[in-house]
Amino acid sequence: MTVFNFYIFDRNGTCLYYAEWNRKKQSGISKEEEFKLMYGMIFSIKSFVNRISPTDMKDGFMNFKTTKYKLHFFETQSGLKFIMNTDLNVGSVKETLQLIYSSIYVEYVVKNPLCYLDQPITSELFKAKLDDFVRGLPIFPTSVS
Amino acid sequence: MRILLRVKIIFRIKSVVLLLQRGVNMATMADEVLFEFLHMELVSHIYRTASKDEKDHCISKLESLGFRVGQSLIERFTKETSRFKDELDTMKFMCKEFWNAIYKKQVDNLRTNHQGVYVLQDNRFKFLTQLSNGKQYMEAAPKYLAFPCGLIRGALSNLGINCIVTADVSAMPACKFQIQIQRV
Numbered sequence: 001m002t003v004f005n006f007y008i009f010d011r012n013g014t015c016l017y018y019a020e021w022n023r024k025k026q027s028g029i030s031k032e033e034e035f036k037l038m039y040g041m042i043f044s045i046k047s048f049v050n051r052i053s054p055t056d057m058k059d060g061f062m063n064f065k066t067t068k069y070k071l072h073f074f075e076t077q078s079g080l081k082f083i084m085n086t087d088l089n090v091g092s093v094k095e096t097l098q099l100i101y102s103s104i105y106v107e108y109v110v111k112n113p114l115c116y117l118d119q120p121i122t123s124e125l126f127k128a129k130l131d132d133f134v135r136g137l138p139i140f141p142t143s144v145s
Numbered sequence: 146m147r148i149l150l151r152v153k154i155i156f157r158i159k160s161v162v163l164l165l166q167r168g169v170n171m172a173t174m175a176d177e178v179l180f181e182f183l184h185m186e187l188v189s190h191i192y193r194t195a196s197k198d199e200k201d202h203c204i205s206k207l208e209s210l211g212f213r214v215g216q217s218l219i220e221r222f223t224k225e226t227s228r229f230k231d232e233l234d235t236m237k238f239m240c241k242e243f244w245n246a247i248y249k250k251q252v253d254n255l256r257t258n259h260q261g262v263y264v265l266q267d268n269r270f271k272f273l274t275q276l277s278n279g280k281q282y283m284e285a286a287p288k289y290l291a292f293p294c295g296l297i298r299g300a301l302s303n304l305g306i307n308c309i310v311t312a313d314v315s316a317m318p319a320c321k322f323q324i325q326i327q328r329v
């Protein structure tokens with residue numbers, strides 16, 4: 001099991017933070033383009049899922065799989081979007097993403113008066129804490145060939 | 146009309162119960178966060194509203210705000226304590242009780258040269274723990290320490306000790322407060 005990369009988007013589609021760990025293949029476009037593409041797709045999937053669902057849903061879109069990876073999605077009430085790509089063996093990481101939000105984002109970004117909430121995160125402390133946290137996850141250690 | 150009213154009341158009671166169930170640990174958390182956020186806003190407000198030539202006064206403004214708060218706080222905290230034996234006893238009170246009441250922890254290290262200089266060292270100072278754990282944002286540290294400095298000065302002044310309090314940071318989130326007692 002392994003974690004490939006991780007995005008945080010705000011309500012307006014700005015990419016606040018991006019980190020990657022075991023990503024073997026790059027997208028071949030600039031990071032800004034990739035963020036736009038990612039946000040656009042998430043936005044579309046969300047509205048697609050909501051429209052097509054036969055009954056009312058509680059959580060809405062949570063993850064999708066391809067033959068190579070699984071994308072996990074978590075959105076807070078305030079519209080922050082946490083996206084994590086992992087390999088296929090990983091189960092639900094909803095709690096993990098929630099924990100990243102409540103104990104890392106809130107703690108080191110919201111409570112840091114020098115971090116502006118609508119701009120990409122520059123805090124080294126946040127970066128370090130997140131990196132430590134993800135590396136310590138049980139789903140992180142083994143890399144797939 | 147009456148039925149509507151009743152429904153409303155029932156709904157209200159329900160939501161209160163729900164809030165209470167959820168709120169026990171949220172409430173204990175909220176009071177600390179309230180102070181933190183208010184302090185953050187206080188600092189940014191003072192800096193935002195200051196004009197170009199007033200910028201130098203921001204620190205002293207924050208400090209005097211802290212001074213006034215410290216004065217009132219110590220009045221409350223010492224309501225039930227017996228009189229302090231000497232200066233060192235007062236300082237110990239500051240390190241334990243005073244710090245605990247405001248920052249929910251004690252000062253990690255207290256040092257003195259027995260000639261009126263005391264150094265209070267806090268290895269994880271509350272206002273700095275979220276900022277950084279090294280040199281980043283170092284230039285912003287002073288504005289978040291002015292209020293706490295005033296807090297100490299105000300508290301001591303109300304206990305009859307006149308002093309100058311300065312803060313010193315070499316690597317966040319550790320911080321040293323130096324208290325220099327003014328003798329007349």
